[in-house]
Amino acid sequence: MNIFSSLITSRMVATLSALVVIGIGCSAGIWQLNRAEQKIRLGESLAIKLAMPILNANTTDLSLELATERRITVRGRFLVEEAVWLENRPRPIPEGIANSAQAGFYLMMPLLLEDQKKVLWINRGWAPRNNLNRVELPPISTPESAVVIDGVGFSHPGKVYELGQQAEVMSKPRIEQNFDLSKETKLHSWNQLPFIVRESSSNKSDGLVRNWPLPTNGVDRHYAYAFQWFALALSGFLFWLITGFLKYRRERVVNGDRV
Known part of the structure; x- marks a missing residue:
């Protein structure tokens, strides 16, 4: 041996x-x-799709497959009362900047397309939470008139871990862990596009942060x-x-x- x-x-x-x-x-x-490796592939795929022509959600019948990771522009009016605040979301930190690990909300708000009876959900951005009062929402501003939103299409705004299933309640303000397009369709019974748009404009003074990191951030x-x-x-x-x-x-x- x-x-x-x-x-x-x-x-x-x-x-x-x-x-x-x-x-x-x-x-x-x-x-x-x-x-x-997955993040690198996602970054490469996103870079290719972002270089493609901008899609117009008002004039083109967009599917989830066509809209995913594509630049999209849309015009309409926000349905402020139907907003959903997604909690436990970290502040978007661009690549190369130290992460402050600050927790807050993503503001999901439906946009009624101009001259159409269709709704498109917009991830308007991130806002900080009040650590002492969970239901006290951060001050943000929303235009009452029609707006033009430029962003990128995704299937969902990102998911966080949650225990069990949340009850389908319509209490206001709606503060939830995750966002489900199919659930929103059942709650509202409206004609809803099958994707969300993550707003890109970072120069608006509406109280929201939109410095979205690249998929390769953290490689x-x-x-x-x-x-x-x-x-x-x-x-x-x-x-x-x-x-x-x-x-x-x-x-x-x-x-x-x-x-």
């Missing part, structure tokens, strides 16, 4: 523990690398996390190997064998 086989068979508990640490470290490291962080997980796996293997080798040497010395 060689030394490596001896280290395994004579220390089964230590070997199994090391395998667990190595397995967790490698799996988590690979997952982080995959997440980085370096994923690589750093992957390195840490792989380092953990390597450390687990080296600890098992070194302690086993030292134990093997001690046993050889006790038995009078030369090492």
Whole structure:
């Protein structure tokens, strides 16, 4: 039996523990690398689609497939009373700027398209929350007249983890964890476009932040996390190997064998 086989068979508990640490470290490291690769692919896809001609939601019958990640312009009036505030959303931080981890709301507001009986949900941007009073909403301004919104189409405004299913209530203001287009269709029974538009204009003085980060934001962080997980796996293997080798040497010395 060689030394490596001896280290395994004579220390089964230590070997199994090391395998667990190595397995967790490698799996988590690979997952982080995959997440980085996904963000890179999303960034490339978004860059290609953003270079395409702008779509007009007032004049073109847009499907979810056609509108996703495309630049869209639309004209209409906001239905202020039907707004939905999505809580527990981090402040949008552009790439290269330190994240302040400030929590707040995304303001989802339906827009009634001009000269049409169609509704398009707009993610108007982010606003800070009152940490002392959850239902006290931040002050924002909304034009009463028709507005032109420029943005990018998405299937949803992003999701956060929530426990259980929320009851379908219409209490005002509506503060929710996540946004579901199909749910809004059932609640309002209106003709609704099958996507949302994330507003892009960042120079409006309406109290909302729209410095949306790129999909590739955080790729370096994923690589750093992957390195840490792989380092953990390597450390687990080296600890098992070194302690086993030292134990093997001690046993050889006790038995009078030369090492």
